[in-house]
Amino acid sequence: MARTRNKSLQAKLVLLGDMGAGKTSLVLRFVKGEFSEYQESTIGAAFFTHVLSLNEATVKFDIWDTAGQERYHSLAPMYYRGAAAAIVVYDITSMDSFVRAKKWVREVQRQANSSLTMFLVANKADLEDERKVRYEEGEEYAKENGLSFLETSAKTAQNVNELFYEIAKRLVKANPSRQSGMKLHTRPGETRRGFLCCT
Amino acid sequence: MTEPQDPFSYPPIDPVNFDLIIVGTALSESVIAAAASAVGKTILHLDPNSFYGSHFASLSLHDLTSYLTSPHSLPSAATAAASSDSDDIVVVDLVHQPLCTDAETATYDESAFLSENSRKFNIDLGGPRALFCADKTIDLLMKSGAAQYLEFKGIDESFVYEANAGLANVPDSRGAIFRDKKLSLKEKNQLMRFFKLVQQHLDDTQEEKIPKEDLEIPFVSFLEKMKLPPKIKSILLYAIAMLDYDQDNNEVCEELLKTKDGIDCLAQYSSSVGRFPNAPGALLYPIYGEGELPQAFCRRAAVKGCIYVLRMPVVSLLMDKVTGSYKGVRLASGQDLYSHQLILDPSFTIPSPLSLSLGDFPSERLQMLSQRDIKGMVARGICITRSSIKPDVSSCSVVYPPRSLYPEQVTSIKALQIGSNLAVCPAGTFILYLSTLCNDADEGKKLLKAAMNALLTLPVSGNSESIPSVQSDSEDIKPIVLWSAFYIQKLIMSKFEFISSTPTPDGNLNYNALLDATEKLFNQMYPNEEFFPKATSPEDPTDEDDNGLTLDS
Numbered sequence: 127m128a129r130t131r132n133k134s135l136q137a138k139l140v141l142l143g144d145m146g147a148g149k150t151s152l153v154l155r156f157v158k159g160e161f162s163e164y165q166e167s168t169i170g171a172a173f174f175t176h177v178l179s180l181n182e183a184t185v186k187f188d189i190w191d192t193a194g195q196e197r198y199h200s201l202a203p204m205y206y207r208g209a210a211a212a213i214v215v216y217d218i219t220s221m222d223s224f225v226r227a228k229k230w231v232r233e234v235q236r237q238a239n240s241s242l243t244m245f246l247v248a249n250k251a252d253l254e255d256e257r258k259v260r261y262e263e264g265e266e267y268a269k270e271n272g273l274s275f276l277e278t279s280a281k282t283a284q285n286v287n288e289l290f291y292e293i294a295k296r297l298v299k300a301n302p303s304r305q306s307g308m309k310l311h312t313r314p315g316e317t318r319r320g321f322l323c324c325t
Numbered sequence: 326m327t328e329p330q331d332p333f334s335y336p337p338i339d340p341v342n343f344d345l346i347i348v349g350t351a352l353s354e355s356v357i358a359a360a361a362s363a364v365g366k367t368i369l370h371l372d373p374n375s376f377y378g379s380h381f382a383s384l385s386l387h388d389l390t391s392y393l394t395s396p397h398s399l400p401s402a403a404t405a406a407a408s409s410d411s412d413d414i415v416v417v418d419l420v421h422q423p424l425c426t427d428a429e430t431a432t433y434d435e436s437a438f439l440s441e442n443s444r445k446f447n448i449d450l451g452g453p454r455a456l457f458c459a460d461k462t463i464d465l466l467m468k469s470g471a472a473q474y475l476e477f478k479g480i481d482e483s484f485v486y487e488a489n490a491g492l493a494n495v496p497d498s499r500g501a502i503f504r505d506k507k508l509s510l511k512e513k514n515q516l517m518r519f520f521k522l523v524q525q526h527l528d529d530t531q532e533e534k535i536p537k538e539d540l541e542i543p544f545v546s547f548l549e550k551m552k553l554p555p556k557i558k559s560i561l562l563y564a565i566a567m568l569d570y571d572q573d574n575n576e577v578c579e580e581l582l583k584t585k586d587g588i589d590c591l592a593q594y595s596s597s598v599g600r601f602p603n604a605p606g607a608l609l610y611p612i613y614g615e616g617e618l619p620q621a622f623c624r625r626a627a628v629k630g631c632i633y634v635l636r637m638p639v640v641s642l643l644m645d646k647v648t649g650s651y652k653g654v655r656l657a658s659g660q661d662l663y664s665h666q667l668i669l670d671p672s673f674t675i676p677s678p679l680s681l682s683l684g685d686f687p688s689e690r691l692q693m694l695s696q697r698d699i700k701g702m703v704a705r706g707i708c709i710t711r712s713s714i715k716p717d718v719s720s721c722s723v724v725y726p727p728r729s730l731y732p733e734q735v736t737s738i739k740a741l742q743i744g745s746n747l748a749v750c751p752a753g754t755f756i757l758y759l760s761t762l763c764n765d766a767d768e769g770k771k772l773l774k775a776a777m778n779a780l781l782t783l784p785v786s787g788n789s790e791s792i793p794s795v796q797s798d799s800e801d802i803k804p805i806v807l808w809s810a811f812y813i814q815k816l817i818m819s820k821f822e823f824i825s826s827t828p829t830p831d832g833n834l835n836y837n838a839l840l841d842a843t844e845k846l847f848n849q850m851y852p853n854e855e856f857f858p859k860a861t862s863p864e865d866p867t868d869e870d871d872n873g874l875t876l877d878s
Contacts, residue, residue: 172628197633203376307747308601310463
């Protein structure tokens with residue numbers, strides 16, 4: 127049976143977390159179904175769009191990756207502007223990346239709008255033998271700070287689609303509004319009504 | 326992250342060799358970072374501030390006040406222990422001279438509200454600024470791919486201030502000319518005749534052209550020759566061609582605009598009006614403030630591999646002892662980094678005379694950098710109000726032509742009001758930016774305060790209840806100022822071989838002159854490279870059709 131799509135939603139989603147936590151790998155797994163063992167630092171493409179169709183709506187994600195600006199803690203405020211959702215990623219094999227993830231959470235709370243949907247994501251769940259951050263630690267921190275929590279593996283695809291579907295569902299329910307302007311696009315045909323025109 | 330961070334706690338920057346190191350993230354530096362990254366240069370982009378944009382930033386009310394009122398000095402070079410002192414390198418300390426001087430800020434009313442909502446303000450440090458819908462900034466945003474990170478809104482209306490008559494609309498179409506109640510029928514016909522002549526001149530298919538000799542005469546003389554009345558002349562010269570100096574005063578106006586250039590200004594204004602269906606007038610403004618523009622170019626650069634480090638002051642230059650040529654920079658953290666070329670924010674300079682401890686070093690090599698060319702000043706003002714300068718208009722531009730405020734006024738004053746329908750101020754508030762060119766701080770502030778008093782009311786005391794409603798000439802109640810700031814920005818340009826200094830914010834409403842200077846600087850640095858080649862990477866817009874632009878809402 128055809129799904130009725132009574133709603134269409136466009137949402138900006140931002141990725142945060144320390145270098146090497148697996149932010150880009152998560153997105154590439156979701157958007158392209160790919161995983162690279164030796165993912166280069168994010169250069170060349172740091173912006174992805176992907177459409178998810180739910181029963182009740184279609185959600186078009188504009189996914190912003192950091193373009194390496196997180197390396198020296200130099201993400202621009204523009205990065206957070208108008209974001210409907212944020213994924214803060216840490217690496218379960220690095221306690222340091224978990225500590226830094228908490229700082230990223232605080233930064234999002236400071237910079238972004240209050241109605242933002244935020245997920246704390248413990249990535250590299252396939253590296254169980256090297257785990258330094260217990261599942262309960264991540265879950266407890268998330269609960270205390272009003273975040274949703276998931277453990278994922280970009281390598282095995284564990285929970286990756288679930289993560290984005292869950293975000294999409296929350297956004298449809300919340301139906302976030304934001305201050306929006308107009309985007310510049312290249313398109314043929316321009317309106318004209320200046321005083322040097324005939325109109 | 327943008328929380329204050331000790332630069333010494335950063336991991337060392339890796340790699341240490343670059344094609345280009347850029348210090349400062351103002352618009353020019355950010356455009357060059359994006360352009361040079363696009364052609365494969367390895368770049369390190371540093372900023373001593375904790376925010377992007379340098380003197381083109383948009384800041385919260387608290388951050389803006391701090392920036393204007395507290396002096397910025399570089400950490401002492403002595404604290405930056407050398408990581409690679411060697412016999413063939415000479416370390417030359419840099420001095421930071423703030424571009425914003427003579428700042429005065431005042432809170433008149435609702436200080437608790439302003440304090441609580443400080444972060445809801447995105448106030449431009451280099452305002453008033455806007456983009457003409459048909460100017461080269463729009464083209465550059467599209468060509469570079471930076472446009473995809475930005476959103477805009479149109480400025481609702483444009484006004485010109487008339488002595489004893491208040492605000493008059495700048496006609497933006499033929500229909501608007503005929504609807505304008507302030508223009509007589511004779512004036513309307515004169516204006517239409519003039520526009521018809523200009524249109525025919527610009528139309529390649531038309532025979533009738535403005536005579537060649539007329540194109541070379543001053544535009545003001547041509548307008549007189551066309552028998553246009555002073556009011557119309559004023560609108561064309563100052564509200565459309567956006568000229569700074571009184572064109573009728575040869576003593577102050579060193580260079581009169583030629584007719585051919587005046588025609589180009591009219592053409593740009595006309596093609597800006599209605600270029601985008603969702604923007605009513607000629608001007609656009611980024612919804613989060615002008616500080617978004619440098620950020621967008623920085624993101625373009627980052628996507629192409631440029632490394633970004635905020636809160637990282639450069640304290641010294643590393644120079645070759647024998648040749649005196651530039652080698653690299655020393656950071657506040659003590660790390661030494663090397664590059665073929667360096668771009669310095671214009672607020673950096675080398676102390677002159679150089680310290681004698683440099684021994685045999687050919688110090689004349691540095692004189693060009695320490696002898697900076699100060700081309701004048703821009704006085705800037707910012708006011709926060711609770712109501713609009715024109716009822717039912719949220720955002721608008723205003724030009725005060727020379728002599729519109731008092732007889733000795735020789736420069737025009739530009740103003741831009743932005744309302745809370747853009748994300749730059751809390752609901753129910755407005756920001757008014759003002760600027761004018763001046764020769765000294767007192768003169769500049771006098772001009773801006775006169776402009777402010779013409780449209781706004783300064784509370785007599787901290788209690789706005791006691792203030793009678795002040796009537797302006799147009800019988801509208803003048804908005805009451807809650808907060809104001811006035812400051813001076815020096816116009817500086819310096820250049821030295823492998824070290825380049827970018828242009829400072831100018832007094833123009835748009836960025837054309839600044840971007841021309843930026844492109845020129847890029848071409849001097851990289852004569853064999855294209856300034857933003859056609860986009861090819863997956864992040865870039867790959868729309869094949871470049872015939873026109875639309876604004877999607």
